[in-house]
Amino acid sequence: MSMRLIREMRERSEDEIEVLGSARRENGSRKWLRIGIALLFVVVFGFCVWKLFFIRPVEEEGTLLEEPAPEISVADSTSLAGDERPCVTFEKDSINDVVLAIYALHQLKAELSLALPDTSDTSVYFVLQAADIRRDNLQILGDFVLRGEQLARGKRKTGFCAIRNGQITLGDSASDAMKDDCVACQGDFFRQYPLVMEGEVIVNGLKGKALRRALARRGDRFYIVASLNRESLYDFSEALADYGFTSALYLVGGTSYGWCRMGARVHELGVRRGKTLPSHNYLVFRSAISLE
Secondary structure: OOHHHHHHHHHHHHHHHHHHHHHHHHHHHHHHHHHHHHHHHHHHHHHHHHHHHHOOOOOOOOOOOOOOOOOOOOOOOOOOOOOOOOEEEEEEEEEOOEEEEEEEEEOEEEEEEOOOOOOOOOOEEEEEEOOOEOOOOOOEOOOEEEOOEEEEOOOOOOEEEEEEOOEEEEEEOOOOHHHHHHHHOOOEEEEEOEEEEOOEEOOOOOOOEEOOEEEEEEOOEEEEEEEOOOEEHHHHHHHHHHHOOOEEEEEOOOOOOEEEEEOOEEEEEOOOOOOOOOOOOEEEEEEOOOOO
8 A cells, every 4th residue: 555545544534534523523512502501591480489479579668457368348338317416427439540438426525545446435446556667666656645645756747637626627737736726725646647728738748559548628527538548648649639628637547457337337447466566556536525
């Protein structure tokens, strides 16, 4: 065999070895690429599942008692027999796509209480939680006066409800004048978010949506108004103003517990929890006249 033929055979063999090596390297690269794509898919899919089932959306900053869950609402309306007798009447209405439960208060006087009145007390017609509770120390948030004694201080919320001789005054001011007057006359006082004042919406910085409640005034009558769906605080305030309420003050919303008496029936509002705090406080409406 000539040297030339041997040299050509050697070169051809080396070329075949190089091609086979390149094919192996290419096949190995494709294998690792497929593995990488599969791992990436598993990671992305796992993250989506984790986010969907284990990450809860951040709710608005609020109190311990504000929880976005369906509220137990009164189903039946009660007609007013006459303004001369204490009673609560109910109607359901909507405005701006905000559905409202509206309770009108007739011949009732207000007071604050740290104890939840029992439903057997027939002089009581409506009970709702009033001032918020702080998350850090579980104390009442903002200025709070009970029968002339100031139990809490703070002006983070400028809206207020002053109660003197059972009569309510709603306002929006950081001044101590009305609070001091309630101390002097053995009255009650608490602070909350102002929603509507003089017919104008008050813009608050509270974000998110939740079930809402308010103490509102239209003409010479006071009302308890609750949203039956989760609403932003601004949409709730705007609905109150557009409905004709000239002033409105926020109350503890969500599923916080309360009850009202309509006719012979007592209707529970919200959810009654087993554990109560010493700082739980209630806005109570009693009969303003004797039925004897």
